Amino acid sequence: MSYSSASPAWAQRSDSRSDERCPYDLCDVSGFVYDTETNTAFDCRCRAQRVARAKARTLSAVIPRRYRDVSFDRPPVLDIAPNIVAATRRFADRIDQHLDAGRGLWFMGPVGTGKTTLAMLVAKAALAAGRSVAIYSLPRLLNEIRDIHRAERSHLNLLDRLTAVDLLHIDDVGAERTTDWVLEELYSIVNARYEDQRSMLITTNIEDHAALCEQISERTVSRLTEMCEQLPLAGEDRRTVLPLT
Numbered sequence: 001m002s003y004s005s006a007s008p009a010w011a012q013r014s015d016s017r018s019d020e021r022c023p024y025d026l027c028d029v030s031g032f033v034y035d036t037e038t039n040t041a042f043d044c045r046c047r048a049q050r051v052a053r054a055k056a057r058t059l060s061a062v063i064p065r066r067y068r069d070v071s072f073d074r075p076p077v078l079d080i081a082p083n084i085v086a087a088t089r090r091f092a093d094r095i096d097q098h099l100d101a102g103r104g105l106w107f108m109g110p111v112g113t114g115k116t117t118l119a120m121l122v123a124k125a126a127l128a129a130g131r132s133v134a135i136y137s138l139p140r141l142l143n144e145i146r147d148i149h150r151a152e153r154s155h156l157n158l159l160d161r162l163t164a165v166d167l168l169h170i171d172d173v174g175a176e177r178t179t180d181w182v183l184e185e186l187y188s189i190v191n192a193r194y195e196d197q198r199s200m201l202i203t204t205n206i207e208d209h210a211a212l213c214e215q216i217s218e219r220t221v222s223r224l225t226e227m228c229e230q231l232p233l234a235g236e237d238r239r240t241v242l243p244l245t
Contacts, residue, residue, distance in 0.1 A: 021044050023130055062135070063127070068121035076238065077121070078113040084231050088118045091229075092125035099131055101168050102197030104134030106205045106228035115203040116171055123169050131166040138173050138186070145185055163192040169201035174215045183217045194223040196242055202228060 018136075027033050027044035034041045045156075063131050070077060072089050091098055091105055098104075105116035105122060134145075148158060162168060176182050193200055202224060206212045212221050 001059060003082050028075065043108045055201055063120060063124055064135075067117065067124075070117055070121060070124075070201060072121060072165060076114065079119060079238065080118065080236075081233060083235055084114075085118065087229070087231055090158060092122050095122070095129050095131070099126065099199045102193075102199055102227065104167075104200040104202070104228040106200075106204070107233060108203040108204055108230060109233030110235070110237065111205055112239040113233035113235050114117045114238065115233055118204050118231075119169055119171065119201045123167065126167045132164075132192045133167045134173075135176070137168045137171040139176050141170065141189075142176055142182060142185060159192060161176050162189055163198060165198070167199050167201060168193060170201045171201050173204040173208045174212065175204075182209045183220070186216055190220050190227075194227055200224070200227055207232060 022044060024045045027046065031179075032077070033044045047063065051198040072085065072092075077085060084129050091103075105119070107119055109115055114200070123135055145158065170189075173186075190200070204212070206215055209221070
């Protein structure tokens with residue numbers, strides 16, 4: 001077969017931008033590869049990523065100002081447990097492979113030990129690789145869902161977008177007061193991504209397994225445990241000395 005990156009008129013996007021390019025150099029950013037012999041087109045490898053990015057445009061994907069300049073090679077990251085930093089860096093260095101496999105990281109430990117800092121480094125690596133990312137604290141995400149309910153709108157569209165994004169980073173899991181509604185909403189998000197094999201970044205101050213199950217439910221903990229490598233952090237609150245989360 002003879003393939004061309006130039007798509008036929010029926011397969012071209014009206015909103016293609018000239019400054020974009022296919023990360024695999026297979027298509028003309030339409031998301032389709034054209035077979036010149038059969039006059040047919042099929043999905044390019046980049047199409048799923050483009051669809052996910054389109055759905056994620058209304059989600060929160062902005063790296064907070066505090067974390068925009070953090071790096072693996074300088075403080076405060078150099079002051080975090082070296083083995084945990086090394087594991088995080090290995091994950092970030094192979095970000096595409098891990099996201100394609102639906103693998104994630106779960107940072108656990110006391111307040112101020114660097115959990116969010118390390119998670120933001122992974123989120124930055126995903127964004128740099130051209131992947132779609134959504135970043136929320138759990139309280140903020142639940143507030144957004146509550147606002148949708150108050151407006152008497154369906155939150156299924158939000159759930160669909162949260163499921164489609166390549167990497168969902170949820171901070172402060174377990175910080176929200178436990179209610180049946182909170183447990184069900186968190187489970188819905190985690191389960192949707194679990195079933196679709198989508199990666200997650202999680203941070204929590206709760207380290208004890210039984211306490212986690214009580215706070216966010218056993219079924220949610222079970223799915224997160226399968227999806228994410230757990231990286232425990234220890235030590236004192238570095239916010240009293242360093243600008244860490």
